[in-house]
Amino acid sequence: MNFQDQIKQGIPATLPAVKPYPADANRAPKRKDILSKAEKQLAVRNALRYFPKAWHAELALEFARELNDFGRIYMYRFKPDYAIKARPISDYPANCQQAAAIMLMIDNNLDPAVAQHPEELITYGGNGAVFQNWAQYRLTMKYLSEMLDDQTLHMYSGHPMGLFPSSVEAPRVVVTNGMMIPNYSKPDDWERFNALGVTQYGQMTAGSFMYIGPQGIVHGTTITVMNAFRKVLQKGDTPHGKIFLTAGLGGMSGAQPKAGNIANCITVCAEVNPKAATKRHQQGWVDELIDNIDALIARVKVAQAKAEVVSIAYIGNVVDVWEAFDAEDIFVHLGSDQTSLHNPWSGGYYPVGVPYDEANRLIREEPELFRAKVQATLQRHAAIVNKHTAKGTYFFDYGNAFLLEASRAGGDVMAQNGIDFKYPSYVQDILGPMCFDYGFGPFRWVCASGKPEDLDKTDAIAAEVLKRLMLEAPEEIQQQMQDNITWILDAKQNKLVVGSQARILYADAEGRAEIAAAFNAAIARGEIGPVVLGRDHHDVSGTDSPFRETSNIYDGSRFTADMAIHNVIGDSFRGATWVSIHNGGGVGWGEVMNGGFGMLLDGSAEAERRLKSMLFFDVNNGIARRSWARNNEADFAIKREMARTPKLQVTLANRVDDDLLEQLPF
Numbered sequence: 001m002n003f004q005d006q007i008k009q010g011i012p013a014t015l016p017a018v019k020p021y022p023a024d025a026n027r028a029p030k031r032k033d034i035l036s037k038a039e040k041q042l043a044v045r046n047a048l049r050y051f052p053k054a055w056h057a058e059l060a061l062e063f064a065r066e067l068n069d070f071g072r073i074y075m076y077r078f079k080p081d082y083a084i085k086a087r088p089i090s091d092y093p094a095n096c097q098q099a100a101a102i103m104l105m106i107d108n109n110l111d112p113a114v115a116q117h118p119e120e121l122i123t124y125g126g127n128g129a130v131f132q133n134w135a136q137y138r139l140t141m142k143y144l145s146e147m148l149d150d151q152t153l154h155m156y157s158g159h160p161m162g163l164f165p166s167s168v169e170a171p172r173v174v175v176t177n178g179m180m181i182p183n184y185s186k187p188d189d190w191e192r193f194n195a196l197g198v199t200q201y202g203q204m205t206a207g208s209f210m211y212i213g214p215q216g217i218v219h220g221t222t223i224t225v226m227n228a229f230r231k232v233l234q235k236g237d238t239p240h241g242k243i244f245l246t247a248g249l250g251g252m253s254g255a256q257p258k259a260g261n262i263a264n265c266i267t268v269c270a271e272v273n274p275k276a277a278t279k280r281h282q283q284g285w286v287d288e289l290i291d292n293i294d295a296l297i298a299r300v301k302v303a304q305a306k307a308e309v310v311s312i313a314y315i316g317n318v319v320d321v322w323e324a325f326d327a328e329d330i331f332v333h334l335g336s337d338q339t340s341l342h343n344p345w346s347g348g349y350y351p352v353g354v355p356y357d358e359a360n361r362l363i364r365e366e367p368e369l370f371r372a373k374v375q376a377t378l379q380r381h382a383a384i385v386n387k388h389t390a391k392g393t394y395f396f397d398y399g400n401a402f403l404l405e406a407s408r409a410g411g412d413v414m415a416q417n418g419i420d421f422k423y424p425s426y427v428q429d430i431l432g433p434m435c436f437d438y439g440f441g442p443f444r445w446v447c448a449s450g451k452p453e454d455l456d457k458t459d460a461i462a463a464e465v466l467k468r469l470m471l472e473a474p475e476e477i478q479q480q481m482q483d484n485i486t487w488i489l490d491a492k493q494n495k496l497v498v499g500s501q502a503r504i505l506y507a508d509a510e511g512r513a514e515i516a517a518a519f520n521a522a523i524a525r526g527e528i529g530p531v532v533l534g535r536d537h538h539d540v541s542g543t544d545s546p547f548r549e550t551s552n553i554y555d556g557s558r559f560t561a562d563m564a565i566h567n568v569i570g571d572s573f574r575g576a577t578w579v580s581i582h583n584g585g586g587v588g589w590g591e592v593m594n595g596g597f598g599m600l601l602d603g604s605a606e607a608e609r610r611l612k613s614m615l616f617f618d619v620n621n622g623i624a625r626r627s628w629a630r631n632n633e634a635d636f637a638i639k640r641e642m643a644r645t646p647k648l649q650v651t652l653a654n655r656v657d658d659d660l661l662e663q664l665p666f
């Protein structure tokens with residue numbers, strides 16, 4: 001049966017044979033065994049409702065085994081036989097082009113070249129799921145192949161509840177992932193309810209079908225490193241020969257050396273896992289590998305003397321590097337850390353002075369001792385960072401919970417007021433005020449034809465639009481505009497495409513709409529095929545996350561999630577092709593609400609109307625909220641937008657004098 005017929009079939013008519021697990025697949029970690037016997041029976045009962053009764057006896061046993069062996073029921077035997085990857089949009093069997101675009105994006109997220117654990121339907125982050133099981137994938141693709149222009153598919157955490165009549169103006173798909181009653185939103189609740197098969201962790205772009213591989217991270221990291229240097233360097237000085245010291249060469253952190261090279265500095269990135277470091281070196285993401293601290297010191301001194309642009313991976317613990325650089329008086333301009341401290345006790349952060357294999361043994365066999373060693377290392381880590389910052393190093397938290405865990409471990413990282421940390425997060429100091437508050441965020445697109453030449457043409461169109469807009473742009477955003485023009489001009493040579501023909505480009509509301517309109521016009525002229533627009537959830541308006549995306553909101557509202565909810569509802573009736581809202585993503589279940597959209601451009605007048613309306617709201621919703629929180633950059637941006645857009649009226653915040661508050665009888 002060809003791939004179109006397999007899609008149209010959905011759940012197959014005859015029970016497929018059991019499949020061997022692919023030898024080269026990267027298997028998802030075994031999940032916690034958390035369900036009681038009665039709950040395990042419920043999980044199997046839940047799984048069997050996708051299949052006819054005649055198969056139940058055989059499948060019940062198999063699913064029970066999956067649950068026992070892996071902690072989840074993935075329904076491995078129902079994985080389709082065809083190669084899953086983003087195919088040209090015209091290859092998909094569909095009555096409606098928007099549905100075909102969504103199929104393409106789903107398949108991209110499950111492509112083994114793109115996805116982290118494709119057999120378990122996990123795209124990234126260890127648990128970022130597209131679906132909970134293969135039955136959901138099959139049913140969803142079938143529904144999409146049958147969908148008409150006036151139907152909407154409602155998806156509950158990967159489960160396609162069904163196709164409902166709607167209208168041509170409505171989104172074709174509405175996705176929710178991990179929506180919980182708030183009191184049931186702790187990490188173990190995810191383990192329990194995901195094992196039952198009733199919810200999933202969609203991360204950000206995994207469960208919303210908008211993942212485009214590592215280039216998204218490279219762009220964001222580059223912007224962060226470049227702007228961090230701007231904060232510390234004198235005007236006219238450049239990052240050449242200046243050191244950015246950090247740690248981690250894993251999934252996201254591996255982008256740091258590449259970003260450092262694009263930002264023109266010396267990157268020293270420590271990584272305790274030799275395999276991770278070697279992999280990044282082989283992929284060309286880091287220039288040099290050094291496993292000896294004396295050799296590292298000697299190499300760095302040469303790089304400084306020659307003002308080199310180079311990235312060096314040090315195989316070892318980052319604390320050793322900080323301490324050695326202090327002893328040698330090597331000045332570090334920028335410091336950060338991207339170890340996985342959101343997961344400190346099971347391998348996210350390794351203690352100093354313990355060989356890597358021995359540390360892994362401790363995790364399994366002596367978890368309490370491991371924990372104590374991690375805490376002692378965090379104290380030492382904080383102390384040595386403090387020594388460097390006293391000499392002038394600019395240190396920032398990279399959203400990995402370094403400061404949070406260091407404080408919990410008793411490290412000296414609290415500010416004098418006892419509430420804040422000594423150091424800012426990358427959103428508080430860099431991405432928030434320099435990008436998000438002005439509306440700049442990770443806009444992206446995918447050329448649905450699958451043709452690399454279409455991507456080249458869209459790159460050129462986007463560069464032209466940005467250059468034109470820059471001529472009129474106010475002084476405040478000139479730097480961002482220039483950075484984004486540089487990024488798009490170099491994008492092809494940075495060779496970042498994995499999977500679909502996709503591009504990320506930070507842009508503000510005006511830039512996003514103008515670029516999208518120019519794409520739509522090019523499609524109408526037949527110069528390129530259809531284009532899918534989207535963005536990362538890590539953006540201006542899509543995400544309420546008090547320690548990350550909204551960490552630079554200081555009016556107390558960073559613990560609310562109204563913005564993300566308004567965003568997804570607002571986008572849905574302004575023309576999005578699909579919308580999604582997730583609990584969790586990046587920082588964990590219960591810690592964040594994040595949403596996104598996808599929109600197909602087909603060259604039509606309707607597409608032009610929709611893109612203008614939706615992209616406008618998608619960005620300005622967040623700017624309005626950031627301005628109401630008294631963020632000056634957002635205040636500037638929303639006033640500029642109101643001057644341009646007569647129908648926009650946003651409530652503006654009056655400022656209060658500090659003196660007045662000081663006099664109050666509290």
Ligand SMILES: NC(=O)c1ccc[n+]([C@@H]2O[C@H](COP(=O)([O-])OP(=O)(O)OC[C@H]3O[C@@H](n4cnc5c(N)ncnc54)[C@H](O)[C@@H]3O)[C@@H](O)[C@H]2O)c1
Pocket residue numbers: 217220221247248249250251252253254255270271272273276316317318319338339340341342347348349350351352398399400401586587
């Ligand atoms: N890159 C971004 O844009 C971004 C944004 C926000 C948050 N983050 C956070 O950054 C963290 C890293 O993400 P990831 O996907 O790369 O995780 P990952 O687990 O794949 O990589 C982390 C790496 O750090 C290494 N490591 C741990 N302890 C170390 C130590 N003491 N010294 C040297 N190396 C050590 C590990 O071996 C691992 O390879 C996460 O907490 C993530 O949420 C990243």
